[in-house]
Amino acid sequence: MNMVIPREEILAKYDPRVFKNRKEHIITVDSNDPNSQITANSRAVPGIMTHRGCCYAGCKGVVLGPLKDVLVITHGPIGCGFYSWGTRRNKAYDPNGVWFQYCFSTDVQEPDIVFGGDKKLRKAIDEALATFKVRPKAIMICSTCPIGLIGDDIHAVAAKAEADYGIPCMAFSCEGYKGVSQSGGHHIANNTIMRRVIGSNIEAPQASRYSVNLLGEYNIGGDGWEVERILERCGIEVVSIFTGDGSFEKIQKAHTATLNLVQCHRSINYIAEMMKTKYGIDWLKVNFIGIKSTIKSLHDIADYFDDPVLTKRIEDVIEDEMEDIADDIVYLRSMLEGKTAVIYVGGSRSHHYQLLMRDFGIKCVAAGYEFAHRDDYEGRDVIPTIKGDADNKNIESITVKPDPDLYKTFLTEARYKELKEKMELDDYAGMIPDMDNGSIVIDDMNEFESEEIMRIFKPDMFFSGIKDKYMFEKSGVYSRQLHSYDYSGPYSGFAGACKFGHDLVMGLTIPAWKLIVPKWKKESVLEASFEKKGVL
Amino acid sequence: MLDLTPNECVEREALRINPCKTCQPVGAVYAALGVHRCMPYSHGSQGCISYHRTVLSRHFKEPAPAVSSSFTEGASVFGGGSNLKTGVKNVFEIYKPDIIAIHTTCLSETIGDDIRSIIQDIEVPDGKYLVHANTPSYVGSHVYGYYNMMCGFINYLSESTGVPNGKVAIFPGWMNPGDLVEIKRLADICGLKYIMFPDQSGVMDAPLLGTYEMYPEGGTRISEIKDLGNCRCVLALGEMISAEPCFALERKCKVPHKMIPYPIGVENTDEFVMQTVKLSGIGNVPVCLENERGQLIDMMIDSHQHYSQKKVAIYGDPDTVLGVMSFVLELGMTPKYVITGTFGERFDHEAARILEVYGVKDCKVKSNADLFELHQWIKNESVDLLIGTTYGKQIAKAENIPLVRVGFPVLDRYVHSYMPIVGYRGCIRLLEMITNVFLDERDRECEDKDLEIVL
Numbered sequence: 001m002n003m004v005i006p007r008e009e010i011l012a013k014y015d016p017r018v019f020k021n022r023k024e025h026i027i028t029v030d031s032n033d034p035n036s037q038i039t040a041n042s043r044a045v046p047g048i049m050t051h052r053g054c055c056y057a058g059c060k061g062v063v064l065g066p067l068k069d070v071l072v073i074t075h076g077p078i079g080c081g082f083y084s085w086g087t088r089r090n091k092a093y094d095p096n097g098v099w100f101q102y103c104f105s106t107d108v109q110e111p112d113i114v115f116g117g118d119k120k121l122r123k124a125i126d127e128a129l130a131t132f133k134v135r136p137k138a139i140m141i142c143s144t145c146p147i148g149l150i151g152d153d154i155h156a157v158a159a160k161a162e163a164d165y166g167i168p169c170m171a172f173s174c175e176g177y178k179g180v181s182q183s184g185g186h187h188i189a190n191n192t193i194m195r196r197v198i199g200s201n202i203e204a205p206q207a208s209r210y211s212v213n214l215l216g217e218y219n220i221g222g223d224g225w226e227v228e229r230i231l232e233r234c235g236i237e238v239v240s241i242f243t244g245d246g247s248f249e250k251i252q253k254a255h256t257a258t259l260n261l262v263q264c265h266r267s268i269n270y271i272a273e274m275m276k277t278k279y280g281i282d283w284l285k286v287n288f289i290g291i292k293s294t295i296k297s298l299h300d301i302a303d304y305f306d307d308p309v310l311t312k313r314i315e316d317v318i319e320d321e322m323e324d325i326a327d328d329i330v331y332l333r334s335m336l337e338g339k340t341a342v343i344y345v346g347g348s349r350s351h352h353y354q355l356l357m358r359d360f361g362i363k364c365v366a367a368g369y370e371f372a373h374r375d376d377y378e379g380r381d382v383i384p385t386i387k388g389d390a391d392n393k394n395i396e397s398i399t400v401k402p403d404p405d406l407y408k409t410f411l412t413e414a415r416y417k418e419l420k421e422k423m424e425l426d427d428y429a430g431m432i433p434d435m436d437n438g439s440i441v442i443d444d445m446n447e448f449e450s451e452e453i454m455r456i457f458k459p460d461m462f463f464s465g466i467k468d469k470y471m472f473e474k475s476g477v478y479s480r481q482l483h484s485y486d487y488s489g490p491y492s493g494f495a496g497a498c499k500f501g502h503d504l505v506m507g508l509t510i511p512a513w514k515l516i517v518p519k520w521k522k523e524s525v526l527e528a529s530f531e532k533k534g535v536l
Numbered sequence: 537m538l539d540l541t542p543n544e545c546v547e548r549e550a551l552r553i554n555p556c557k558t559c560q561p562v563g564a565v566y567a568a569l570g571v572h573r574c575m576p577y578s579h580g581s582q583g584c585i586s587y588h589r590t591v592l593s594r595h596f597k598e599p600a601p602a603v604s605s606s607f608t609e610g611a612s613v614f615g616g617g618s619n620l621k622t623g624v625k626n627v628f629e630i631y632k633p634d635i636i637a638i639h640t641t642c643l644s645e646t647i648g649d650d651i652r653s654i655i656q657d658i659e660v661p662d663g664k665y666l667v668h669a670n671t672p673s674y675v676g677s678h679v680y681g682y683y684n685m686m687c688g689f690i691n692y693l694s695e696s697t698g699v700p701n702g703k704v705a706i707f708p709g710w711m712n713p714g715d716l717v718e719i720k721r722l723a724d725i726c727g728l729k730y731i732m733f734p735d736q737s738g739v740m741d742a743p744l745l746g747t748y749e750m751y752p753e754g755g756t757r758i759s760e761i762k763d764l765g766n767c768r769c770v771l772a773l774g775e776m777i778s779a780e781p782c783f784a785l786e787r788k789c790k791v792p793h794k795m796i797p798y799p800i801g802v803e804n805t806d807e808f809v810m811q812t813v814k815l816s817g818i819g820n821v822p823v824c825l826e827n828e829r830g831q832l833i834d835m836m837i838d839s840h841q842h843y844s845q846k847k848v849a850i851y852g853d854p855d856t857v858l859g860v861m862s863f864v865l866e867l868g869m870t871p872k873y874v875i876t877g878t879f880g881e882r883f884d885h886e887a888a889r890i891l892e893v894y895g896v897k898d899c900k901v902k903s904n905a906d907l908f909e910l911h912q913w914i915k916n917e918s919v920d921l922l923i924g925t926t927y928g929k930q931i932a933k934a935e936n937i938p939l940v941r942v943g944f945p946v947l948d949r950y951v952h953s954y955m956p957i958v959g960y961r962g963c964i965r966l967l968e969m970i971t972n973v974f975l976d977e978r979d980r981e982c983e984d985k986d987l988e989i990v991l
Contacts (some may be wrong), residue, residue, distance in 0.1 A: 047623030047630070053587070080560070098821075103554050120550045127548045177609055179609075467599075
């Protein structure tokens with residue numbers, strides 16, 4: 001088969017230095033070439049219009065921000081706190097009030113930069129506790145760029161506040177310049193969650209036999225709620241969610257669950273792996289985005305627990321949910337089959353949404369991740385071969401040991417081996433194996449490359465985030481934000497998949513697309529001028 | 537919604553809750569987008585510009601191109617000079633702007649990168665330009681960032697050649713494209729020859745034509761920014777946001793200025809029209825504007841019973857808030873709380889002056905305030921209406937108070953950026969929004985037996 005290799009075409013207009021850097025980030029999927037390797041998680045080129053965020057965005061914005069019973073204070077100038085205030089659409093409900101509806105910041109000023117901001121931070125904590133009658137379950141402090149530079153000891157402030165108030169108080173040195181993207185921030189957040197939160201309620205009784213934690217689910221547009229609804233219908237207890245609609249209180253009991261389900265592995269594979277080591281809890285890579293994916297995930301969970309009653313119940317739920325959407329699937333396939341798409345979003349969504357699109361016959365011609373590591377593309381097996389560099393060595397990597405009291409395993413060794421052959425148990429295969437030969441994988445795709453991809457592939461739709469959504473639409477290509485779902489969702493599970501499908505049909509068929517070229521661009525308007533010149 | 541907010545107010549010095557401002561760099565980016573073929577450049581780590589592009593795109597529903605030095609830890613320790621040099625070279629090669637507008641972040645400010653000296657070592661291609669502004673995020677707010685970037689352009693580019701161009705410079709301040717179009721329409725009607733700087737209209741409201749242009753037709757031309765130095769004078773709107781650029785142009789090119797409030801409200805628009813007519817020398821106010829004004833007054837009298845004496849809380853950027861406050865006073869409403877997140881004593885003084893004219897005594901005015909405090913005040917003594925940005929919607933929901941969205945950012949509505957709130961037409965629109973929000977509320981809340989078809 002003749003492979004189209006548009007990498008050179010995409011990058012043709014770069015100068016040689018940028019070309020050399022960027023070419024390592026783009027590959028054509030070729031299942032016959034086991035050696036093909038992509039470069040990921042390396043610095044963006046200065047001056048390139050990357051869509052990446054920073055370490056703070058990953059730590060506070062993604063992982064800690066959604067916690068509903070925690071007071072999260074951004075220590076730094078006002079911007080960082082402001083921009084991460086309610087902007088991810090991670091929903092949460094708590095009858096006692098939700099802390100993340102508030103944006104807490106020390107709003108650091110110039111004198112604090114000169115003389116140090118730690119006193120202000122301590123005072124801010126005092127003021128928060130004096131202001132609110134309800135006590136948060138914990139206090140978390142996230143630092144921003146200048147705080148790291150001036151050397152405020154936020155960890156000392158946290159320790160002192162914890163001692164004084166008796167509320168767990170933890171600090172996160174997630175300054176924006178650390179690492180090369182949001183990914184470093186996920187890691188920093190998770191390290192402390194592992195150290196300080198998970199398992200910290202040692203009195204908590206063991207959860208039911210068929211209980212799970214939902215890891216890497218941020219409840220964007222209510223996705224997590226839909227997954228929870230399906231699991232609970234199946235008779236599976238959800239002990240905690242990291243961290244969409246998540247709470248400190250529930251995560252403290254996460255160690256009591258039997259199995260960890262991992263949705264976004266990029267942001268949370270560290271925790272899954274550490275919980276496996278420390279508590280013996282297996283983790284299963286699941287994907288509740290897409291109909292077939294959801295069914296597969298539910299089947300895998302049934303296989304894992306291996307109880308005929310539970311399995312029957314899961315099958316019944318699948319059958320019932322599928323019955324509800326049967327007509328929708330036929331309709332949506334009829335409308336969407338054969339369309340082409342490009343997808344470029346954060347950690348794991350570019351993978352998950354390809355499988356959902358496939359449910360409706362949409363072909364993904366190019367896909368990329370914003371802040372992935374090589375394993376997100378190539379599978380967990382490649383982790384030992386990933387070379388660290390100075391940028392990611394700055395992010396602490398912690399190791400844990402088996403907990404002498406709490407370590408327990410659910411599966412026998414034989415059963416574990418058997419299941420590992422069948423499913424992504426303590427493992428994930430990455431995005432590339434799920435992509436068609438000849439499609440393009442592009443890491444940290446920037447604005448320029450997006451334009452080139454659009455020019456070369458002319459896709460029917462380009463899924464991305466807000467920063468380039470309008471660029472695509474200006475070009476006449478339908479675009480939908482897959483970070484925030486354009487005010488829609490949930491897109492998870494069975495009904496969610498159809499919601500997504502209907503949104504696409506609506507977006508692709510709105511009459512406005514046909515109105516872009518006005519009548520006078522298609523027909524002559526010269527009649528009047530002939531008359532004037534007296535030609536007729 | 538905001539269920540945890542207690543009634544009891546505790547004085548806070550160190551903790552900001554639900555800010556009514558954001559940081560300088562986003563203002564610098566928006567100002568730079570108002571210059572034709574300009575690429576905003578953030579000297580810092582890439583998270584900042586990612587946030588800024590996001591908030592601008594969410595407000596305008598438009599692309600907001602901008603780039604970053606993409607600092608990592610190394611650059612933070614050894615200085616960002618090398619990143620800036622590489623970055624600028626790449627931007628000129630890849631995105632081909634005519635001008636790059638560099639602004640700093642709290643990161644590059646704290647490590648003390650001297651942009652001016654770094655820039656001197658950069659080879660700028662022929663006919664291309666670089667300007668910069670210092671925009672530390674720990675000073676002021678996005679409003680400061682906006683005017684600092686204006687000063688950056690003026691300091692680098694504006695020059696007095698000794699040949700007057702006969703034009704007036706209009707500094708419109710931070711406005712939506714719809715407002716800028718309205719300001720230009722009024723100036724044109726009044727026969728004024730002018731250079732407007734900056735001018736995001738045509739950029740942040742670019743048409744959809746089927747092809748993406750990174751640099752749409754709009755924006756102040758570089759030649760025009762240079763020519764600001766030859767202008768007769770500056771007509772500057774918004775005393776809080778335009779003062780510094782006025783001083784910068786005066787220092788550099790001896791161009792005098794006249795600062796007036798944002799033309800929001802009848803008298804503020806009258807002032808703008810008066811000044812414009814005086815400067816153009818056409819001798820009298822065009823009849824069409826008198827008609828527009830008359831239509832506005834007509835509607836104010838027609839509709840007064842639906843909003844008169846209602847209490848209103850206004851929050852947002854200082855000049856916008858003062859303009860809206862003037863207008864609601866003209867409508868016979870009572871401003872109860874007026875806050876801005878931006879620090880500025882001038883705001884407090886100016887607000888007090890306007891309130892005194894109308895004899896309003898019990899209005900709380902506060903600069904450097906936040907929305908949490910506003911919410912607490914409202915919990916203690918409520919208002920009938922909120923006017924401000926999207927970030928007040930939590931209060932609106934929690935307290936069941938209607939919200940009229942005005943200012944920056946408005947993230948959760950469409951079309952607003954096309955619709956002016958300045959000039960007589962802008963007042964008519966504000967009036968429409970205010971009146972109808974009350975009428976909608978009445979229809980929604982009333983009992984079935986009280987629902988009426990006619991007014």
